[in-house]
Amino acid sequence: MGIFSRIKEGLKKTRDGFFKNVKKLLSFDRLDENTLEEIEELLILSDMGSETSQEVISALRERTHKGRNPTEVLKDVLTEILDIPYEQKTGKPYVISVVGVNGTGKTTTIGKLSGLYSQQGKRVVLAACDTFRAAAVEQLRVWSDRSGVDFISQGQGADSAAVAFDAINHAVSKGKDVVIIDTAGRLHTKSNLMEELKKVHRVIGKAVQGAPHEVLLVIDATTGQNGLIQAAKFKEAVNVTGIVLTKLDGTAKGGIIFAIVKELGIPVKYIGVGEKIDDLKPFKPSEFVEALLSNDEESSEEV
Amino acid sequence: MFENLQDKLGRAFRLLSGKGRISEKNIEEAVKQVKLSLLEADVNYKVVKEFINGVTEKSLGEEVLKSFSPDQQFIKIVRDELINMLGERSSPLRLSSQPARIMMVGLQGSGKTTTSAKLATLLRKEGKKPLLVAADVYRPAAIDQLVQLGKQIDIPVFTGDRRNPVVIVKEAMQQAIKNINDVVILDTAGRLHIDDTMMSELKEIAALVKPDEILMVVDAMTGQDAVNSAKAFNEALELSGFVVTKLDGDARGGVILSIRHVTGKPVKFIGVSEKPDGLEVFYPDRVAGRILGLGDVLSLIDKI
Ligand SMILES: Nc1nc2c(ncn2[C@@H]2O[C@H](COP(=O)(O)OP(=O)(O)OP(=O)(O)O)[C@@H](O)[C@H]2O)c(=O)[nH]1
Numbered sequence: 001m002g003i004f005s006r007i008k009e010g011l012k013k014t015r016d017g018f019f020k021n022v023k024k025l026l027s028f029d030r031l032d033e034n035t036l037e038e039i040e041e042l043l044i045l046s047d048m049g050s051e052t053s054q055e056v057i058s059a060l061r062e063r064t065h066k067g068r069n070p071t072e073v074l075k076d077v078l079t080e081i082l083d084i085p086y087e088q089k090t091g092k093p094y095v096i097s098v099v100g101v102n103g104t105g106k107t108t109t110i111g112k113l114s115g116l117y118s119q120q121g122k123r124v125v126l127a128a129c130d131t132f133r134a135a136a137v138e139q140l141r142v143w144s145d146r147s148g149v150d151f152i153s154q155g156q157g158a159d160s161a162a163v164a165f166d167a168i169n170h171a172v173s174k175g176k177d178v179v180i181i182d183t184a185g186r187l188h189t190k191s192n193l194m195e196e197l198k199k200v201h202r203v204i205g206k207a208v209q210g211a212p213h214e215v216l217l218v219i220d221a222t223t224g225q226n227g228l229i230q231a232a233k234f235k236e237a238v239n240v241t242g243i244v245l246t247k248l249d250g251t252a253k254g255g256i257i258f259a260i261v262k263e264l265g266i267p268v269k270y271i272g273v274g275e276k277i278d279d280l281k282p283f284k285p286s287e288f289v290e291a292l293l294s295n296d297e298e299s300s301e302e303v
Numbered sequence: 304m305f306e307n308l309q310d311k312l313g314r315a316f317r318l319l320s321g322k323g324r325i326s327e328k329n330i331e332e333a334v335k336q337v338k339l340s341l342l343e344a345d346v347n348y349k350v351v352k353e354f355i356n357g358v359t360e361k362s363l364g365e366e367v368l369k370s371f372s373p374d375q376q377f378i379k380i381v382r383d384e385l386i387n388m389l390g391e392r393s394s395p396l397r398l399s400s401q402p403a404r405i406m407m408v409g410l411q412g413s414g415k416t417t418t419s420a421k422l423a424t425l426l427r428k429e430g431k432k433p434l435l436v437a438a439d440v441y442r443p444a445a446i447d448q449l450v451q452l453g454k455q456i457d458i459p460v461f462t463g464d465r466r467n468p469v470v471i472v473k474e475a476m477q478q479a480i481k482n483i484n485d486v487v488i489l490d491t492a493g494r495l496h497i498d499d500t501m502m503s504e505l506k507e508i509a510a511l512v513k514p515d516e517i518l519m520v521v522d523a524m525t526g527q528d529a530v531n532s533a534k535a536f537n538e539a540l541e542l543s544g545f546v547v548t549k550l551d552g553d554a555r556g557g558v559i560l561s562i563r564h565v566t567g568k569p570v571k572f573i574g575v576s577e578k579p580d581g582l583e584v585f586y587p588d589r590v591a592g593r594i595l596g597l598g599d600v601l602s603l604i605d606k607i
Pocket residue numbers: 100101102103104105106107108109130133136183184185186218246247248249250271272273274275279411412442493495
């Protein structure tokens with residue numbers, strides 16, 4: 001199965017529940033105001049937010065001319081929002097810090113990422129810097145066993161910056177390629193916890209030039225409008241370089257990423273479509289939108 | 304973007320001042336602001352529509368009272384309608400079996416395990432003798448997580464064979480009787496409502512233990528899709544209520560309105576920290592202003 005169909009499979013429920021209806025609407029050859037309103041409703045139901053939805057609708061209205069298929073126009077509009085350029089830093093070891101609010105899927109994503117990098121022949125070190133939540137260290141250890149990568153921890157209650165420092169030194173001395181830092185879930189409103197995260201990043205920066213090279217903010221696809229505030233606050237604190245959108249195997253649509261990318265200019269880099277080690281896919285804007293809107297057999301049967 | 308609803312309403316109502324009566328035309332702008340505010344708070348779109356219809360109906364033709372400015376009166380109508388939809392009172396647990404059984408269910412990462420420990424802490428304060436049961440055999444270190452929490456709060460945790468949730472739960476019930484625990488709290492694995500195999504497992508456990516309470520744990524930051532998962536869990540299990548977690552952040556918590564509305568089941572507790580004492584009884588009136596983005600206006604209205 002190709003990657004594209006696997007993404008589609010992961011998104012199947014999403015598409016069936018939601019964009020199937022859009023397609024039905026877009027089979028109209030003219031977009032009257034009623035149809036636009038219904039599309040706007042569906043966009044809002046995807047968690048896109050009313051502001052972003054209205055902008056998409058305006059663009060759709062402006063760009064739909066005679067002879068242009070409205071579905072294609074909508075695809076273009078949506079893809080253009082998500083398709084933003086970004087720079088990819090390099091480094092050895094390449095240090096990735098994974099951050100976000102509680103329970104979004106950070107540790108699981110790290111497990112999957114370590115699998116992905118190992119498959120590419122990279123030598124990975126995982127750093128158990130969530131020293132707060134019960135059994136967070138154990139959880140990450142299980143993932144390091146699954147992917148067969150190095151695991152650095154100082155147990156629960158340890159100083160997370162010290163663990164990060166330890167892991168990077170281990171990587172430097174053993175010539176490892178990638179260090180992935182698991183941080184504790186924290187709400188962006190808790191200034192002491194956000195300060196602690198900044199400290200971890202300062203220590204990382206001192207240990208390796210330019211690190212962390214990647215700061216991934218994990219957003220749960222079920223998240224509503226609070227996702228935009230989360231992204232803004234984490235960006236402000238630790239300069240997020242990419243979003244991972246998890247739990248797309250459910251029925252939630254993850255529409256908040258449109259607002260995040262548009263308002264904050266942070267690109268989406270991966271999507272999570274399950275709890276297994278290979279359930280992480282690189283994010284491709286056109287594929288994402290295409291998979292959502294695509295006209296394959298199952299959905300055409302249903303229409 | 305995050306301008307206060309109060310300011311927006313104030314502007315909308317400047318048009319209305321001096322008029323003796325609220326009419327469809329002159330509340331149009333105010334209604335639109337309320338609608339946007341509810342959407343910003345993640346109240347489900349369909350629920351918002353119903354809510355707005357209710358408010359418009361109630362507002363129309365109502366005399367503007369002397370003691371209120373028109374915007375205050377409108378806000379009062381909105382607030383009352385919201386509390387009406389949320390349910391007036393708090394809903395206590397109903398624990399009648401001996402031992403009583405509470406089953407925690409929900410999507411991945413919503414806060415079930417943490418809430419199980421919090422609930423045990425709360426019930427012990429009320430003089431009960433809880434037993435926690437680790438029935439999540441899937442998530443890495445889920446059992447360790449509950450065991451560690453149990454140690455922190457000094458409440459026993461039953462882990463059984465660490466393999467089969469149904470067997471674990473069955474044995475846990477025997478253990479509870481032996482050790483004279485009067486309430487058993489079952490922590491189950493997070494699962495998607497569309498995962499039939501995993502949903503069947505919950506049904507099997509529920510049929511076995513006949514819980515006094517089945518509480519679905521929902522993250523306060525959840526958006527529009529909450530109605531789908533809440534409905535599906537309720538249909539599969541006949542929930543007794545919800546716990547909404549992570550309200551210590553700045554999520555407006557519109558999900559509270561949505562899940563209550565689509566299932567008719569009450570929110571019983573809210574989670575307000577990561578610590579074992581971070582669970583509170585839910586009072587609908589206290590969250591109404593937060594959902595509306597109204598800050599302190601509501602307490603003012605209460606005084607009038
Ligand atoms: N269905 C599904 N579940 C996921 C996905 N990613 C993570 N999960 C589940 O979500 C739950 C929380 O995941 P964690 O990785 O522990 O989340 P976290 O962000 O590290 O949580 P904290 O460290 O407590 O803040 C677990 O049950 C995971 O198995 C996904 O893409 N799909």
